[in-house]
Amino acid sequence: MTLSTMTLIEGHKPITPAAGIPVWDIDPYDAELLRNPSAYYTRLRELGEVVYIPRYSVLAVGRYETTRQVFSDHENFLSSHGVGLNDFKLEDPWRPPSIILEVDQPDHTRTRKVMSRALSPKVVKGFADLFRDTAEQLVDQLLAKGTIEAVTDLAEAFPTTVFPKAVGMKDVNPRHLVDYGAMVFNAVGPDNALRREAMSHAGEIVPWINAACTRDRLTGDGLGAMVYASADDGTLTEAEAGMLVRSFLSAGVDTTVTGIGNALWCLSQNPEQWQALKRDPSLIRPAFEEVLRYTSPVHTFGRTAGRATEIAGFSVEEGTKVICVLAAANMDPAKWGDPEVFRIDRKPIGHVAFGAGIHGCVGQNIARGELEAVLGALIERVDRIEPAGDPVWRPGNAIRALDRLPITLIPN
Amino acid sequence: MVKVTYVAHDGTRTELHGDPGDSVMSLAIAQGIDGIVGECGGSMMCATCHCYVEEDWAEATGPRMDGEEDMLESAACEVTERSRLSCQIKLTEAHDGLVVHLPEEQV
Numbered sequence: 001m002t003l004s005t006m007t008l009i010e011g012h013k014p015i016t017p018a019a020g021i022p023v024w025d026i027d028p029y030d031a032e033l034l035r036n037p038s039a040y041y042t043r044l045r046e047l048g049e050v051v052y053i054p055r056y057s058v059l060a061v062g063r064y065e066t067t068r069q070v071f072s073d074h075e076n077f078l079s080s081h082g083v084g085l086n087d088f089k090l091e092d093p094w095r096p097p098s099i100i101l102e103v104d105q106p107d108h109t110r111t112r113k114v115m116s117r118a119l120s121p122k123v124v125k126g127f128a129d130l131f132r133d134t135a136e137q138l139v140d141q142l143l144a145k146g147t148i149e150a151v152t153d154l155a156e157a158f159p160t161t162v163f164p165k166a167v168g169m170k171d172v173n174p175r176h177l178v179d180y181g182a183m184v185f186n187a188v189g190p191d192n193a194l195r196r197e198a199m200s201h202a203g204e205i206v207p208w209i210n211a212a213c214t215r216d217r218l219t220g221d222g223l224g225a226m227v228y229a230s231a232d233d234g235t236l237t238e239a240e241a242g243m244l245v246r247s248f249l250s251a252g253v254d255t256t257v258t259g260i261g262n263a264l265w266c267l268s269q270n271p272e273q274w275q276a277l278k279r280d281p282s283l284i285r286p287a288f289e290e291v292l293r294y295t296s297p298v299h300t301f302g303r304t305a306g307r308a309t310e311i312a313g314f315s316v317e318e319g320t321k322v323i324c325v326l327a328a329a330n331m332d333p334a335k336w337g338d339p340e341v342f343r344i345d346r347k348p349i350g351h352v353a354f355g356a357g358i359h360g361c362v363g364q365n366i367a368r369g370e371l372e373a374v375l376g377a378l379i380e381r382v383d384r385i386e387p388a389g390d391p392v393w394r395p396g397n398a399i400r401a402l403d404r405l406p407i408t409l410i411p412n
Numbered sequence: 413m414v415k416v417t418y419v420a421h422d423g424t425r426t427e428l429h430g431d432p433g434d435s436v437m438s439l440a441i442a443q444g445i446d447g448i449v450g451e452c453g454g455s456m457m458c459a460t461c462h463c464y465v466e467e468d469w470a471e472a473t474g475p476r477m478d479g480e481e482d483m484l485e486s487a488a489c490e491v492t493e494r495s496r497l498s499c500q501i502k503l504t505e506a507h508d509g510l511v512v513h514l515p516e517e518q519v
Contacts, residue, residue, distance in 0.1 A: 109478065109479075112479075113479060113482065116456075116457065116479065116482065116483070117482055120482065120483065120485065120486045121458055121459055121483075121486035122485060122486040125486075285451065285519075289451070349441045349450050349451075349453055350438070350441075350453045350454075351453065354452070354453070354455070354457075355455070356453065356454070356455060357455065358455075360452065360453070360455030360457055361455075361457070362457065364452060364455075364457050364458075365457065365458060368451070
């Protein structure tokens with residue numbers, strides 16, 4: 001069968017799994033499963049090092065060591081075919097591929113360097129006052145309200161205020177930024193209702209995003225300008241600079257919104273850990289790492305076998321899509337001992353919430369900086385965070401975020 | 413086994429035994445060495461595993477990796493010609509006896 005006559009499944013080549021790989025008839029992108037995925041993660045790990053899911057004709061990994069290994073093995077498991085179910089080499093993606101996320105070496109190295117310089121710890125330190133002042137003002141406003149819906153009032157409000165400033169965007173539209181993130185991350189799943197709903201906003205949002213990434217829509221002193229400086233010195237073309245600014249907007253908003261929401265959920269559900277954090281503010285950064293491990297804001301990303309290779313001794317044919325269930329790895333008892341316990345002093349170095357290897361999240365320093373500011377402002381002002389209703393999770397093909405989190409902030 | 417000695421800023425020496433393939437950072441984290449944070453887990457995205465390789469070991473540990481120089485600019489303490497990100501030093505048998513010094517602070 002030639003490629004042109006082959007019937008694709010979710011835009012990728014169907015495979016015949018190697019003998020001995022457990023077969024599991026499940027839909028990992030089912031909305032109900034995604035609302036409460038814990039049993040899925042457990043079963044995935046129990047079944048084996050690698051599992052075949054016939055519904056999408058993909059392999060899935062969820063044990064810590066194997067997941068980390070596959071996810072960071074950029075030689076065998078490529079990103080240029082897309083990090084979702086669609087194979088960009090076989091079907092046109094919904095947007096021009098990212099030149100940092102959806103690309104392999106050596107092209108990746110050039111763009112990655114530009115982005116890692118722009119997002120270095122040193123640069124992020126320069127935003128500390130902006131982040132902290134904004135967080136303090138916001139928390140003061142929310143304390144006056146008492147009971148809040150933390151997703152909208154805090155988790156979305158903070159990043160959509162500070163991130164456009166950090167990037168230097170002249171155009172501000174918080175809704176478009178959040179909804180664009182939802183498109184990007186739901187697009188990595190199958191053609192299901194979640195993806196269709198997110199994509200239904202594309203006509204309005206995509207032109208706005210593309211326009212907002214151009215040089216004339218950016219100030220001269222933000223992260224965007226730093227990227228355009230690489231166009232001035234010849235490292236990038238003007239178009240590539242625009243594409244990298246687009247990457248800020250794709251990956252920099254929805255993710256931190258989720259991180260903040262998930263952190264508030266963890267701390268409101270574990271009051272003794274909140275008190276421990278108040279007693280020892282030096283645990284703010286480790287506490288965020290534990291939030292990341294415990295909730296895995298990006299729960300699943302994929303890779304594509306670039307050649308015939310293997311996973312845990314099982315042969316894997318070229319073109320195989322492998323979904324790497326990062327959230328399952330972050331809850332693997334073989335790695336973490338007591339993964340179900342949320343403990344802010346765990347210091348879970350090596351969690352894969354930011355991925356691993358050369359494609360590890362390039363924005364992780366800014367994410368930490370934002371969370372440090374928010375949690376720092378909270379612990380100084382808030383005595384207790386109490387649930388004020390049931391949290392509601394929002395299913396997503398790649399992101400595990402809260403849809404609603406009613407809480408009451410009780411001042412010191 | 414590969415023996416690595418970590419010398420803390422106050423002079424305290426800790427000897428650890430790692431396996432080939434471990435990084436100087438990951439070995440330190442696994443054994444709870446205080447002077448290395450390793451916040452990013454080894455993606456070369458932070459500079460919190462900064463160390464100074466003792467001069468005699470400079471050749472065995474090799475030159476800095478591509479991109480390491482950029483990230484070292486964010487290190488909390490002085491960067492010298494012996495500075496490395498310890499996540500980028502992957503242990504081999506040839507590193508048996510390696511000595512690294514740790515900076516006063518990492519963040």
